Structures are given as C-alpha cells and as structure tokens.
Amino acid sequence: MIKFINSHFHKIIVFGVVLQLLISLITYHPDVRAFVLASKFISAGEITSFYDHVSKLPANDSTKQIYHDDIFIYPPLGYLYSSIVYLPFSSFTASFTDRFLLNDNVFLKSQAFSPLLLIYKLPSLIGSWLTLWLIMKLFQSKERARLAGVLWILSPTTLLVSSAMGQSDTLVVFFILLAFYLYKNEKLSWSNVALGLSALVKPIALVVIPILAIDSYKKDGPKLAFKNVVIGFGTYLLGIAPYLHSPAFKMYALDATHTNKSIQAGIQIASGNVIPWYFIVITILALMVLYKKISVLSIFLVSILGSLAFNHFHPQWFLWVVPFLIIYAIENQRLSLFFILILSWVSVWLSFDPSLHIGSFLVLRDLFPPTAGSPLNIPIVVSLARSTILASLIFLLYDSREA
Numbered sequence: 001m002i003k004f005i006n007s008h009f010h011k012i013i014v015f016g017v018v019l020q021l022l023i024s025l026i027t028y029h030p031d032v033r034a035f036v037l038a039s040k041f042i043s044a045g046e047i048t049s050f051y052d053h054v055s056k057l058p059a060n061d062s063t064k065q066i067y068h069d070d071i072f073i074y075p076p077l078g079y080l081y082s083s084i085v086y087l088p089f090s091s092f093t094a095s096f097t098d099r100f101l102l103n104d105n106v107f108l109k110s111q112a113f114s115p116l117l118l119i120y121k122l123p124s125l126i127g128s129w130l131t132l133w134l135i136m137k138l139f140q141s142k143e144r145a146r147l148a149g150v151l152w153i154l155s156p157t158t159l160l161v162s163s164a165m166g167q168s169d170t171l172v173v174f175f176i177l178l179a180f181y182l183y184k185n186e187k188l189s190w191s192n193v194a195l196g197l198s199a200l201v202k203p204i205a206l207v208v209i210p211i212l213a214i215d216s217y218k219k220d221g222p223k224l225a226f227k228n229v230v231i232g233f234g235t236y237l238l239g240i241a242p243y244l245h246s247p248a249f250k251m252y253a254l255d256a257t258h259t260n261k262s263i264q265a266g267i268q269i270a271s272g273n274v275i276p277w278y279f280i281v282i283t284i285l286a287l288m289v290l291y292k293k294i295s296v297l298s299i300f301l302v303s304i305l306g307s308l309a310f311n312h313f314h315p316q317w318f319l320w321v322v323p324f325l326i327i328y329a330i331e332n333q334r335l336s337l338f339f340i341l342i343l344s345w346v347s348v349w350l351s352f353d354p355s356l357h358i359g360s361f362l363v364l365r366d367l368f369p370p371t372a373g374s375p376l377n378i379p380i381v382v383s384l385a386r387s388t389i390l391a392s393l394i395f396l397l398y399d400s401r402e403a
Helices: 002-007 010-028 032-043 062-067 076-102 105-108 114-139 144-155 157-164 169-184 190-201 203-243 248-254 257-263 277-291 296-309 315-331 333-350 379-398
Strands: 268-269 273-276
Touching: 002 010, 002 144, 002 379, 010 114, 010 144, 010 157, 010 273, 032 062, 032 076, 032 114, 076 105, 076 114, 076 169, 076 203, 114 144, 114 157, 114 169, 114 315, 144 315, 144 379, 157 169, 157 315, 169 190, 169 203, 169 296, 169 315, 190 203, 203 248, 203 296, 248 277, 273 277, 273 333, 277 296, 296 315, 315 333, 333 379
Parallel strands: none
Antiparallel strands: 268 273
16 A cells, blocks of 8 residues: 555645545535634624624624524634635625525525635635645655555545535644644644644643643653643633633633533542543543653543543544544554544444535535434444544553553
C-alpha cells in the first residue's frame, strides 16, 4: 500500500480534494446555518455582540422563530474565522443569504448541487487542508508523511465534517495538531497558545493543558509548568473576555450543556454523587505522566479519545482524534487499529438520523428527511462499535509508555 501511495501520491491528493469539493456541492446539513448567520451579524459590525442579536429580536421575528436564543453555542473564534473566509464572496452571497437562512428547504428544493454551499463550507475545507499540510510535516520519512496525508484526506470522518457538514471541527483539529507539533519541537509556550486558540473554537483542548503542564514540570520544574498553564488558559480567557458581557454567550456558549456531555457517564457512589469515568481516565493519565515515561503523542491521544469514549456521541467530534490515531498507527505499525476505529465510528455515525449521512445529499433529502429513523441503525452493531472505541482507549492507555 505504501509503495502504491508513494507512486501515485499527488493524484490521490488531487482526487481527495476534488472529492471534498464535490461532496460540498451536493450535500447539506443545517448546522452550517449558525456560521452563516453569525457571519451576517459580524459583517454588520456586531463583532462582540452577535451572541445576543437573536435574543433581542421581537418574539414574532422570523429569525428568532427559526433559530431561537441558543443558536450560537460555541466560543467565538469559529464564528469570527468563518466570517473572514466568507468576506471575499460577500458580493456573490449577499442576494442569497437571507433566503437561505429564512427557508433553507425552499431555497435548496429541486437542486442537485449548490455553489453557495461550497462557499459556506469553505472555512471547514480550509481547516482540513491546513491539517493535511501539518500532519505530513510530522514525519521525517517521505513515505510515512504521504501515507498520513492520504489517510487524513480520504478518511470518511474528514469528508463528513469538512464537506458534508461544514463544521468548525477541522479548525479545532488543526490548532490541536499544531500544539502537538510545537511541543514536539520544544516550543512549549507556543504549543499552549495553539491549545488556547483551539479552545476558542471548541473547548476540548483545555483538558490537554494541565496534562502537558505535568510533563513540563518533569522537564524543568514548577516554574515552567505554571508558565505554560497561564499561557494556555490565558490565551483562551483573553479570547472570550470581550464576550463576557453577553448574557447569551455566558448562558449558551460558556456554560453550555454540550460541554458537560463527556462527564455524564460515571460510577454512582451515593445518591446524586457520580464520579465521571472521564475524570478517572484523565487522573490515571496524569499520574502516568508524572511517574512514568509517557510519549507526548499518548498525552494528546488519550486525553481526546477519553472525552469521546464517554460522551453520548456527536459524529463530528471524532475528527479531533483522527490525526493522532493516524500518527500512532503509522509510528507503531498498527494501521489495522486505525481502520477498526474508523469502522466503529462509521457504524455509530450511520445510526444517526439520515440528515447526517444518506439524507444529506440534496437529491435524497425528500426521501430521507431528518425526522425519519436511520435504516442503518442496528442497536447491537452500535453497542459493539462503541465498546470497541472504549476498549481501544483502555488499550492505548496501557500501551502509552515509551519504550
């Protein structure tokens, strides 16, 4: 396989990018509307107040009735980044945006493809291309770098998130991978800046900061550890500071229920008192970092995979761990584990409502509406797939010590 990829690498990458663009044109998921709506407000000058725009509208306003006060549930960087990417296309999209936002079903009806969707998904596509470039820089061997690039660009998770959904998770992944790259190159402070920037898109990276601080402590004592914690969390706090005046930001983005989904599963030790499994995994990892020799890759891999293994599952979140699974699989010659986990993810992904898979294709939307149950939802298969993800976490935790 490596020989074939090395011989046809550029053709495969071009095929992967073209496939991404094609899927972007012919698929749609409603989640992209939040980024389009935020960009509309931001472009009008509401850079630090866009979170509250919908909540201030009268109750009978069409926008309020469609989107409600909690439309913006993530930190600000993803929305700001999207608005910047959309800016060069504003003259083209201006006449379509309101129609799309107020009635996407009518706007997309009878369309097999839409160039507008490609523009709206461009921020996510750019994030995936930046990650492609960066993951290849992590390998000294040209053959391994090319294998990593192909696995990333053709991963069904990458195609779903970057092209079908147009979600900001590709930017989350890029900044986390950048943090890993910088840390590996002994640029610890900049690594924590990258983690803080990632958390300003979605906050998963915040859990990595204290674990890396323990590793920093082992490198050069408490002063370095404290410095890196301050830099990491400080970057995040500086980024959200302009929005702390916003009631909607504090209620729906800063203290949102989605940030607690990873800690819902746990051991009940008393009535109303549950110890989250994720906290147990993170504590074990922290102790191993402190008292054993743990690879930096394992810190990132176990920290992120642990959050996914115990939550109720959002298909796009699995993208966070894909680059680290690729690196682990290539470095340890365990490509089979990567494919097993991707297959497990696919099994869970296909159990969701059709809008996340077959119903996302424009020509099939009417046949497979979001309200319909997935014909591919097989409970025993989903349970087995989720068990495989959790078992892999346990295995990776056991296997995380450096030789």
